[in-house]
Amino acid sequence: MKETDLPDDEVMxxxxxxEYLKLSVHTLRHKVSxxxxxxxxxxxxxxxxxxxxxxxxxxxxRAKNKEQRAENKVxxxxxxxxxxxxxxxxxxxx
Numbered sequence: 001m002k003e004t005d006l007p008d009d010e011v012m013x014x015x016x017x018x019e020y021l022k023l024s025v026h027t028l029r030h031k032v033s034x035x036x037x038x039x040x041x042x043x044x045x046x047x048x049x050x051x052x053x054x055x056x057x058x059x060x061x062r063a064k065n066k067e068q069r070a071e072n073k074v075x076x077x078x079x080x081x082x083x084x085x086x087x088x089x090x091x092x093x094x
Contacts, residue, residue, distance in 0.1 A: 011049060012048045013045075038056050
């Protein structure tokens with residue numbers, strides 16, 4: 001396999017990725033142990049493809065934006081009374 005056949009030619013260690021993402025190595029180890037970040041192993045050592053990390057960041061950002069838009073929509077519906085319509089025939093005492 002040629003180097004150009006790899007998903008990306010830049011492979012990063014914990015330290016390199018920690019610097020790149022401005023996270024601690026401890027945080028990255030936690031993400032690896034929970035399998036919440038893309039990684040692979042070479043002879044038991046954890047490594048990261050920069051290209052896959054970049055794609056992961058984009059996906060996380062998209063998911064967060066989608067979640068925020070859904071939350072804003074629900075908040076708007078609540079504010080408009082669409083989710084909890086008020087029965088105007090009832091008084092406060094009933």
